[in-house]
Amino acid sequence: xxxxxxxxxxxxxLYSQPFKSLSKIEKRIGPSGAPRLSFRTIWISDVHLGTxxxxxxxxxxxxxxxxxxxxxxxxxxxxxxxxxxxFFWPERHNAIVRRVMKKAKGRxxxxxxxxxxDEMFRQFSGMNFGGVEIRRSAIHETVDxxxxxxxxxxxxDAVVMGQRWLAFLxxxxxxxxxxxxxxxxxxxRRFGLPYWSLSAHAKHKVKDAVAFISxxxxxxxxxxxxxxxxGVVCGHIHTAEERxxxxxxxxxxxxxxxxxxxLVEHHDGRMEIxxxxxxxxxxxxxxxxxxxxxxxx
Ligand SMILES: [Mn+2]
Numbered sequence: 001x002x003x004x005x006x007x008x009x010x011x012x013x014l015y016s017q018p019f020k021s022l023s024k025i026e027k028r029i030g031p032s033g034a035p036r037l038s039f040r041t042i043w044i045s046d047v048h049l050g051t052x053x054x055x056x057x058x059x060x061x062x063x064x065x066x067x068x069x070x071x072x073x074x075x076x077x078x079x080x081x082x083x084x085x086x087f088f089w090p091e092r093h094n095a096i097v098r099r100v101m102k103k104a105k106g107r108x109x110x111x112x113x114x115x116x117x118d119e120m121f122r123q124f125s126g127m128n129f130g131g132v133e134i135r136r137s138a139i140h141e142t143v144d145x146x147x148x149x150x151x152x153x154x155x156x157d158a159v160v161m162g163q164r165w166l167a168f169l170x171x172x173x174x175x176x177x178x179x180x181x182x183x184x185x186x187x188x189r190r191f192g193l194p195y196w197s198l199s200a201h202a203k204h205k206v207k208d209a210v211a212f213i214s215x216x217x218x219x220x221x222x223x224x225x226x227x228x229x230x231g232v233v234c235g236h237i238h239t240a241e242e243r244x245x246x247x248x249x250x251x252x253x254x255x256x257x258x259x260x261x262x263l264v265e266h267h268d269g270r271m272e273i274x275x276x277x278x279x280x281x282x283x284x285x286x287x288x289x290x291x292x293x294x295x296x297x
Pocket of ligand 1: 075076115116117152154235236237
């Protein structure tokens, strides 16, 4: 029995390219030469395509090295707010859309839950575009039978922050920080240094930001408790986290602007936050051999 196929009986296109997908599965090697990873479920959010802040290089690498039965796009994938002001759409952003659509046409079930920056897609909830299901929220059942509510998380801005204009105000300062982040990392890349997030680093240093994050997490977990689910997966605040509030499991898949993280469910049901910049750095580092270890000891 394949429980992961439950709820997707319409996937006739599963067998449309048998030879192509078979050879890929056999290889299980990504373009970098590192092994391709397989998960039951992947959640990513806050990609902010259409902005300079999006770490498209790392995300392309992630999509090229990770497969899953189900892929949830948990909102703020495309940044409509920013694009209204100035149109920015490099070829690399197309490459991301192409990769997601290719997964949707293949063996991956893709569920897209728009957030506040891509709220223009919310009007298409219930529709299916090229295999991508658009939903306002979803209930994900883990392999061990737990029910997780999947939402973007901006639903709670009013509760957590008071009013929506505050979100815009914070957005300007935050935007500046992200621009600085892009500049710093362009220099770091020149010198062959791995990606490092200034904005994520700054956020953890600011007391108010820390208080805001914990209030958000608590509010979301409380809402999940009311919905009588076992846990919740969200994004929105760009802070990956895995913690418990009483009986409720809280998961945040982070973002691809600062921390470059994804939440995954392994085939055995184990949940994990992947920090992709670290994965890539590890790949580049020389493997530690046994004599090295003996020397160190
Ligand atoms: Mn958001």
